[in-house]
Amino acid sequence: MDASAETVRSALLAWYDDHARRLPWRSPPGSPPPDPYRVWLSEVMLQQTTTAAVAPYYAKFLDRWPRIEDLAAAEDGDVMAAWAGLGYYARARNLLACARAVAARGGAFPATEAGLRALPGLGTYTAASVAAIAFGEAATVVDANVERVVARLFAIEEPLPAARKAIRAAAETLTPDERPGDFAQAMMDLGATICTARSPRCLLCPLADYCRGRTQEPERFPVKPARKARPLRSGRAWWVEAGGKVFLVTRPGKGMLGGMRALPDDGWSARGDGDHLPPLDGPWRHLGTVRHGFSHFDLDLQLMLYSGDNCSRLSLNGEWWPLDRIDDAGLPTLFARAARFALADQGEDQGA
Ligand code: SF4
Structure with a gap:
């Protein structure tokens, strides 16, 4: 100057x-x-x-x-x-x-x-x-x-x-x-x-x-540092639906998206790549992948739909949330996008 x-x-x-x-x-x-x-x-x-x-x-x-x-x-x-x-x-x-x-x-x-x-x-x-x-x-x-x-x-x-x-x-x-x-x-x-x-x-x-x-x-200006590739992590989220409701959990208070309502997932946020087993034996259908950018990494979240008929064996703590009020659940952006994805997919199925 x-x-x-x-x-x-x-x-x-x-x-x-x-x-x-x-x-x-x-x-x-x-x-x-x-x-x-x-x-x-x-x-x-x-x-x-x-x-x-x-x-x-x-x-x-x-x-x-x-x-x-x-x-x-x-x-x-x-x-x-x-x-x-x-x-x-x-x-x-x-x-x-x-x-x-x-x-x-x-x-x-x-x-x-x-x-x-x-x-x-x-x-x-x-x-x-x-x-x-x-x-x-x-x-x-x-x-x-x-x-x-x-x-x-x-x-x-x-x-x-x-x-x-x-x-x-x-x-x-x-x-x-x-x-x-x-x-x-x-x-x-x-x-x-x-x-x-x-x-x-x-x-x-x-x-x-x-x-x-x-x-x-x-x-x-400002002169950028040499570019490093952003790591890509992967995880799975479980969409379990019954009677017009979807099963949601509240994430632990500490850690990523802590204290927020969310879909159950495989623990990707704690471990890098998630390794929790599905909360039900299945069958599961792969609905699609939601790519989401966090501050230090990208995540490919595989959205898995439970297509069996025995939700009563679900052993997680959580709540059944009405699908027609999903926008009021306060889901963080990643899971709100996953929910939109799941609902759009099922709309297509019903229309087919
Ligand atoms: S570089 Fe920025 S601060 Fe400098 S003259 Fe241009 S607009 Fe103004």
């Missing part, structure tokens, strides 16, 4: 005053900060998730649990079910743990980045963003958008992930004492709307005059 930090901040904040995205959890530029509960809730939801996907969940949570004390008092299963579809379910468990910790201190969030960092589930990014946006602390907020903008502004040649240290150090040189919350959101907006991953719109960028990466193929 070839300008004083103050020049860059002023250019960015002036752009933000005119172009800030209107988002349900935002206060307009220059206005008093929003309620910390709303900032925190939106920031937890936004980790790894788009603003468009988060908006209906944010509205639903606030409608149902308008204050942090309400969320703290909610049943775990209700919160997990309301979260279903947003993915990365450890966030929902941490959300509850954090709500309860804040409620235990009278409902007030700590007002500093360091204090926030001590709460359950608040990592570096979330603590800094809540501190900056809700409390006006000069905290440096680095999400994937900011990382990209800073790597380009400073033309940081070191590849990720090692570059994160240099990117953070460079971002810290820009963090202002005045309007740190607006500045953080301006950087996020610039990354989301102008300095995008594939085709940065440098001609429209308020920082173009100060950007070193602009003339050096900006798309290549």
Whole structure:
């Protein structure tokens, strides 16, 4: 970057005053900060998730649990079910743990980045963003958008992930004492709307005059590490249906998709490739394969339909769930897709 930090901040904040995205959890530029509960809730939801996907969940949570004390008092299963579809379910468990910790201190969030960092589930990014946006602390907020903008502004040649240290150090040189919350959101907006991953719109960028990466193929920043193949794992899920109902289990509280309702499966999440036997002797019919991407691996889930007539020998703990209310079961995305697959298959069978 070839300008004083103050020049860059002023250019960015002036752009933000005119172009800030209107988002349900935002206060307009220059206005008093929003309620910390709303900032925190939106920031937890936004980790790894788009603003468009988060908006209906944010509205639903606030409608149902308008204050942090309400969320703290909610049943775990209700919160997990309301979260279903947003993915990365450890966030929902941490959300509850954090709500309860804040409620235990009278409902007030700590007002500093360091204090926030001590709460359950608040990592570096979330603590800094809540501190900056809700409390006006000069905290440096680095999400994937900011990382990209800073790597380009400073033309940081070191590849990720090692570059994160240099990117953070460079971002810290820009963090202002005045309007740190607006500045953080301006950087996020610039990354989301102008300095995008594939085709940065440098001609429209308020920082173009100060950007070193602009003339050096900006798309290549931040420099990516050499690509590793994503592992592919496989598992089986059991679709057992009787009397217009399907058999569902509740997954153990810890581990992947913990505490969520799900189809019974062969234990793929604990072992890599599942090795549990089917919950009934069979016969089983292979309905198809649902491919699903998790953060660190892809899963091929083989969906197996019980086609025998002796469900009474099923020995699992679980519940029979009406097929016509399957959308209300709060199934995580993988199993919701598997259920749609099974129901579509049987619709075809009946129509044949
Ligand atoms: S000039 Fe281009 S590469 Fe640099 S920050 Fe702006 S949009 Fe990104």
